[in-house]
Amino acid sequence: MAKKKKAKKRIGILTGGGDCAGLNPAIKWATKGLLDPEMSEEFGNNFEVIGFRNGWAGVLNYDPKGKQDDYFIKLNEDVVRTWDRFGGTNLGSSRTNPLKNKQTLNKTLKNFEDLGLHALICIGGEDTNSVGHGLSLKGKNIVGIPKTIDKDLMGTDYSLGFSTAVEVIREEIGRLRTTAGSHNRIFVVETMGRHAGHLALQGGIAGGACMILIPEFDFDVDKVMEILNDRKKSGARYDIVVVAEGAKPAKMSKELTTDKDLDEFGHVRLGGIGTFLRKEIKKRDIAEVRSVVLSHLQRGGEPNHYDVRMGRAFGLAAAELIHREYFGRMVSMRDNCISSVPIYEAIRRDNDGKIMLNYVNIDVEYDVDRYIAKRRVMNMKMF
Ligand code: F6P
Numbered sequence: 182m183a184k185k186k187k188a189k190k191r192i193g194i195l196t197g198g199g200d201c202a203g204l205n206p207a208i209k210w211a212t213k214g215l216l217d218p219e220m221s222e223e224f225g226n227n228f229e230v231i232g233f234r235n236g237w238a239g240v241l242n243y244d245p246k247g248k249q250d251d252y253f254i255k256l257n258e259d260v261v262r263t264w265d266r267f268g269g270t271n272l273g274s275s276r277t278n279p280l281k282n283k284q285t286l287n288k289t290l291k292n293f294e295d296l297g298l299h300a301l302i303c304i305g306g307e308d309t310n311s312v313g314h315g316l317s318l319k320g321k322n323i324v325g326i327p328k329t330i331d332k333d334l335m336g337t338d339y340s341l342g343f344s345t346a347v348e349v350i351r352e353e354i355g356r357l358r359t360t361a362g363s364h365n366r367i368f369v370v371e372t373m374g375r376h377a378g379h380l381a382l383q384g385g386i387a388g389g390a391c392m393i394l395i396p397e398f399d400f401d402v403d404k405v406m407e408i409l410n411d412r413k414k415s416g417a418r419y420d421i422v423v424v425a426e427g428a429k430p431a432k433m434s435k436e437l438t439t440d441k442d443l444d445e446f447g448h449v450r451l452g453g454i455g456t457f458l459r460k461e462i463k464k465r466d467i468a469e470v471r472s473v474v475l476s477h478l479q480r481g482g483e484p485n486h487y488d489v490r491m492g493r494a495f496g497l498a499a500a501e502l503i504h505r506e507y508f509g510r511m512v513s514m515r516d517n518c519i520s521s522v523p524i525y526e527a528i529r530r531d532n533d534g535k536i537m538l539n540y541v542n543i544d545v546e547y548d549v550d551r552y553i554a555k556r557r558v559m560n561m562k563m564f
Pocket residue numbers: 199306329330331373374375426450451480
């Protein structure tokens with residue numbers, strides 16, 4: 182039986198951290214789910230939806246005396262109608278951290294009140310969801326949606342953006358293959374993947390790389406050269422090696438970085454391992470060698486079919502959690518079903534205070550002798 186319609190309540194949506202494909206579909210369908218006449222009727226809700234600009238920055242910097250449009254925009258079915266066709270996030274994103282200090286936290290909590298915010302959907306990875314969790318502990322009504330092309334978030338088998346990024350890697354390797362073949366060259370392709378190698382591994386498999394180096398397993402430079410030499414001897418005219426930005430040789434104490442600056446969540450920018458390997462290959466004169474950093478190409482472009490569909494499913498699920506007043510949870514995919522987990526499950530910390538991540542399972546997925554995906558795939562979990 183339909184419940185009596187309640188007074189209008191304001192729900193916010195934001196996208197935090199690195200952008201990726203799949204965010205706009207999630208915003209669109211969260212909005213449509215929140216405003217859905219059937220669900221509103223069933224749960225007796227009457228929502229107004231706003232989208233914060235530039236992630237947590239929109240919430241933190243909100244000034245009731247300022248220009249509203251600088252902080253948020255109103256979302257409805259007309260506004261978001263075509264959003265699922267586009268990559269990135271039409272709301273904008275940032276790595277702003279409202280939990281940076283007491284002052285920013287208090288300002289954020291006050292802004293929740295000033296904005297009359299009943300609940301907030303935050304779409305992001307470990308950082309965005311850890312802020313969501315922190316605010317949840319302060320009594321705010323939060324629902325999370327997982328996104329990160331690294332697919333390293335706990336509590337879910339899928340996070341938005343991963344599938345499209347894998348597709349980009351496959352396509353780019355396809356392009357490099359023709360030029361590598363024409364010149365009998367080795368190409369080293371550096372992918373993103375700060376701590377986890379899912380992107381490099383799956384992108385490398387999809388693109389047919391001969392070797393894939395991932396952060397979960399420190400490699401031996403001599404062994405890499407041996408494998409390339411063996412391939413040459415057995416007739417390979419060219420080769421594609423994929424290396425994740427967070428991968429490193431066993432003898433190197435730390436991952437290579439592009440600069441030393443930290444973002445508000447304490448992350449450095451990784452990069453340089455592709456160039457390092459190119460130089461090592463050149464030194465040994467195995468073949469002519471070039472390196473390519475795929476970088477933000479992996480995050481750009483329109484979402485593929487999977488990220489459009491998963492964005493829809495995750496967005497609608499987040500809306501339903503809010504209709505049901507089921508807060509402090511993150512939407513999740515488990516065993517191919519859409520469900521939810523307490524946000525806490527996605528951002529638990531280990532004894533050193535580091536957020537626990539979902540890594541490539543070396544025993545099951547990675548061949549540590551051949552530096553490539555395992556050939557025994559029975560019972561292996563695919564996304
Ligand atoms: O966290 C996702 C990610 O794409 C990482 O793979 C990468 O290290 C990082 O973001 C890059 O961030 P930025 O866009 O701030 O350079």
